[in-house]
Amino acid sequence: MKTVIEKLTTDLNRQDQQIIQKAGNIIREGGLVAFPTETVYGLGADGLNPSASRKIYEAKGRPSDNPLILHISCMEDLAKIAANIPPKASKMAKHFWPGPLTMIFQKSGMVPLETTGGLDTVAVRMPSHPVALALIQAGGGYIAAPSANTSGKPSPTMAEHVALDLDGRIPMILDGGAVGIGIESTIVDFSEEIPTILRPGYISQEMIYEVIGEIQLDPGLETENSGISPKAPGMKYKHYAPQGELVLVNGAQEKVQEKINYLVKEAELSGKVAGVIGTDESVDGYHCGIVKSIGTRQDEETIARHLYAILREFDSQNVEVIYSESFLTPKMGRAIMNRLLKAAGHQVIEV
Ligand code: AMP
Ligand code: MG
Secondary structure (H helix, E strand, C coil): CCCEEECCCCCHHHHHHHHHHHEEEEEEECCCEEEECCCCCEEEEEEHHHHHHHHHHHHCCCCCCCCCCEECHHHHHHHHECCCCCCHHHHHHHCCCCCCCCEEEEEECCCCCCCCCCCCEEEEEECCHHHHHHHHHCCCCEEEECEEECCCCCCCHHHHHHHHHCCCCCHHHHHHHHCCCCCCCEECCCCCCCCCEEEEECCHHHHHCCCHHCCCCCCHHHCCCCCCCCCCHHHHCCCCCCCEEEEEEEECCHHHHHHHHHHHHHHHCCCCCCCEECCCHHHHHCCCCCEECCEEECCCHHHHHHHHHHHHHHCCCCEEEEEEEEECCCCCCCCHHHHHHHHHHEEEEEE
């Protein structure tokens, strides 16, 4: 299959609208289109069409028990796919939609089990990216979309990443440039008594607390090897991983630099291509290996935005082992570290 890549502007001029209509027709006919959202690029299909949803799993090599998020473009559509929407969830929707928030509800009969990985709950999000909203409308209103990467790889934050993973497997990629946030949406489960964060993201526990009060973290999230499995099926898989081995080094900045310099030298002596992930503030302190800055600690959003791209850059340079600083920054730190720890298979050196 030939994959067409269509470049779009975010102000959606007439030509962009025409491209989106074409993409919408592909979705309506049961096909796949990759598209930008404010979090990461998504791989979309008609979420109410079981065979279209199945195509997503095939194209990504995604395990069939890992449910998809259903994307909508207007508030009224929520009640058609979700049953039992508690008032707190409506409050959240008013506050954070359109935006990087996914909420889980009991599903209605309209949503096929192929979209929910066999679960009787459905994950719903209204993204804020203009291309995503326009495509959802053009595609019939309900686009099921996971991240548009091959299963297990870092999520795509640029159309080029999507093409590397899915070229020849899908008919169209909408290229809206680099995304703004760079890590996936916060997932909050409203299908049980106490609202629970199943995946941390840009919208933090504190931000949610300010809107609805009590909000807990899924205990399966933070505890590796505790025997508690995370409630979002996708969170149990090895994820976001570069080809090289990733190791995090955690501790006081000076000690971290000393340790990483030592480890890189050791790796190079044993003939390995080694990489370092630091920040604008620290990169000058690394003396060997391929050193990259992920962003600045002055603005933690830059760290989230560049996380996946930097992992993919190391892949393209055939880096075999990557040593990274930790980024437990004030707001997005939990989300950033959740992705990095998974990408590293929880290999952390404390100094
Ligand atoms: P992705 O779109 O690649 O970020 O993957 C979607 C994430 O949402 C995965 O971690 C899924 O396991 C999670 N998810 C989707 N639907 C549900 C659901 N009904 N219950 C729990 N987690 C869900
Ligand atoms: Mg994903």
